[in-house]
Amino acid sequence: DQQVKQNSPSLSVQEGRISILNCDYTNSMFDYFLWYKKYPAEGPTFLISISSIKDKNEDGRFTVFLNKSAKHLSLHIVPSQPGDSAVYFCAASGRGSARQLTFGSGTQLTVLP
Amino acid sequence: ETGVTQSPTHLIKTRGQQVTLRCSSQSGHNTVSWYQQALGQGPQFIFQYYREEENGRGNFPPRFSGLQFPNYSSELNVNALELDDSALYLCASSLGLTATNEKLFFGSGTQLSVL
Numbered sequence A: 001d002q003q004v005k006q007n008s009p010s011l012s013v014q015e016g017r018i019s020i021l022n023c024d025y026t027n028s029m030f031d032y033f034l035w036y037k038k039y040p041a042e043g044p045t046f047l048i049s050i051s052s053i054k055d056k057n058e059d060g061r062f063t064v065f066l067n068k069s070a071k072h073l074s075l076h077i078v079p080s081q082p083g084d085s086a087v088y089f090c091a092a093s094g095r096g097s098a099r100q101l102t103f104g105s106g107t108q109l110t111v112l113p
Numbered sequence B: 001e002t003g004v005t006q007s008p009t010h011l012i013k014t015r016g017q018q019v020t021l022r023c024s025s026q027s028g029h030n031t032v033s034w035y036q037q038a039l040g041q042g043p044q045f046i047f048q049y050y051r052e053e054e055n056g057r058g059n060f061p062p063r064f065s066g067l068q069f070p071n072y073s074s075e076l077n078v079n080a081l082e083l084d085d086s087a088l089y090l091c092a093s094s095l096g097l098t099a100t101n102e103k104l105f106f107g108s109g110t111q112l113s114v115l
Helices: none
Strands: A010-014 A019-025 A030-038 A045-051 A056-059 A062-067 A072-077 A086-094 A107-112 B005-007 B010-013 B019-024 B031-037 B044-050 B053-057 B064-068 B073-078 B087-094 B110-114
Touching: A010 A019, A019 A030, A019 A086, A019 A107, A030 A062, A045 A056, A045 A062, A045 A072, A072 A086, B005 B087, B010 B019, B019 B087, B019 B110, B031 B073, B044 B064, B073 B087
Parallel strands: A010 A107, B010 B110
Antiparallel strands: A019 A072, A030 A045, A030 A086, A056 A062, A062 A072, A086 A107, B005 B019, B019 B073, B031 B044, B031 B087, B044 B053, B064 B073, B087 B110
């Protein structure tokens, strides 16, 4: 039973264009959502997060959108750069879960020069 | 550079054996979590230790156990290894227990292969 789903295993985008990565969740108890980026042979690193009381959070080139009614969030990267090529994981946590994160299966983003 | 180090980086074991994986948390971090990442999957929560006591556990059997030490180091022990235990094991450290704090720092992981 996957509570956090990333249905696109891979995405290729041209440099300078927008990358949109999508994530769906099923557990209504989730109230905090995060995106992590992972390069090969490294651990995941935190990218951006959003609380369930918001519908948008922006940090430089990265913006996360949350649609609670649809239980859907997305990560927008504008403009995309070759260094953004990595696996992106969507993760969620619920109230009182003591930082237990539930991860999606990841999306491999490739930004083509 | 997250300040979280894991050892060894790679390990090969035989089914039925026992294994100990080690993690050194970022200085001052009193919470450590362990995750298992199978090939093609996202990390899956194993358990969390806070101030040297288990503070939460995912859907993993008792043969997965852990220890946290006062010097910010920790261990993940797996007994009676099975082929499905082959995965990348990630350690993550943090300060405190607030679930909304994104300051969770991951190590690079230990790649365990069970033959």
